[in-house]
Amino acid sequence: MSDDEDSLPEIGGEYTKLEVKKKSPSFTESEKVLLLELVSSKRNILECKRSDPLTIINKQAAWTDLEGSFNLSSDVIKRTAAQLKRAWENLKSRAKTEKAKAVRSAKKTGGGMAEHVLSKQSELICAIVPSQMTSLQNDFDSDSIEIESDKPADRREKFPDSSSRKLSTSSNDSATSTKLNKPLTVDKRSFVIQMEEEEHTINMQILKQKQQYEELKIKKLKREMELMELESHKKLKLLDLQIAATNPVQHFVITAPDNEIEIA
Numbered sequence: 001m002s003d004d005e006d007s008l009p010e011i012g013g014e015y016t017k018l019e020v021k022k023k024s025p026s027f028t029e030s031e032k033v034l035l036l037e038l039v040s041s042k043r044n045i046l047e048c049k050r051s052d053p054l055t056i057i058n059k060q061a062a063w064t065d066l067e068g069s070f071n072l073s074s075d076v077i078k079r080t081a082a083q084l085k086r087a088w089e090n091l092k093s094r095a096k097t098e099k100a101k102a103v104r105s106a107k108k109t110g111g112g113m114a115e116h117v118l119s120k121q122s123e124l125i126c127a128i129v130p131s132q133m134t135s136l137q138n139d140f141d142s143d144s145i146e147i148e149s150d151k152p153a154d155r156r157e158k159f160p161d162s163s164s165r166k167l168s169t170s171s172n173d174s175a176t177s178t179k180l181n182k183p184l185t186v187d188k189r190s191f192v193i194q195m196e197e198e199e200h201t202i203n204m205q206i207l208k209q210k211q212q213y214e215e216l217k218i219k220k221l222k223r224e225m226e227l228m229e230l231e232s233h234k235k236l237k238l239l240d241l242q243i244a245a246t247n248p249v250q251h252f253v254i255t256a257p258d259n260e261i262e263i264a
Contacts, residue, residue, distance in 0.1 A: 031076050038066045040128045095125035099133050
């Protein structure tokens with residue numbers, strides 16, 4: 001036994017070996033572009049914020065379909081749906097970080113050249129999920145920054161009295177509260193409408209299937225009646241043939257007032 005083998009710990013009479021997990025190759029730029037294109041085509045499903053069972057099932061199906069579309073390309077490494085989803089989340093996270101740096105840089109420059117500029121890839125991600133990037137957007141345009149003047153009149157315009165500030169703050173809070181509550185109400189209403197539409201569609205499909213089943217039953221009954229009628233005609237014809245076979249010559253009796261004449 002070698003010195004290396006002697007140094008291995010022994011458990012249950014067998015040597016334990018360290019298993020090195022093989023890391024999957026990193027995504028190439030072309031793979032990232034393809035992934036973003038596929039995610040963009042299914043963003044309404046993949047980035048839906050609802051967590052009901054139907055939405056979860058739709059998301060899983062969308063990722064499975066996206067996996068198939070991705071792996072159909074000849075210049076990519078085969079990836080699983082879980083790997084593609086993890087890569088998409090990482091790309092979003094990097095885009096958010098770049099967006100935050102770009103916003104802070106724009107505020108510091110005062111309208112000059114920003115130190116941090118969004119990459120084309122991050123711009124595309126921001127376009128795919130703009131709602132997730134709105135909190136990072138700048139509240140003002142760098143070109144609209146005004147240089148304060150030393151004139152008292154300008155300072156009075158820029159800094160109104162306390163009562164005006166309180167009124168403005170109160171109105172802004174009210175407007176903000178309305179804006180925060182309105183999307184929730186609209187989203188809830190749209191969700192209810194969507195569920196009702198899906199329920200109506202399912203009920204219509206069930207009704208259509210029942211109608212088709214009844215039509216098939218009617219056709220089956222008509223066919224059975226036709227077969228019974230055909231069988232009845234066959235039996236009558238067979239009976240006529242049997243009667244004709246047993247009585248080849250028929251006798252007719254003519255009754256006269258005085259005598260009966262039999263005609264063969």
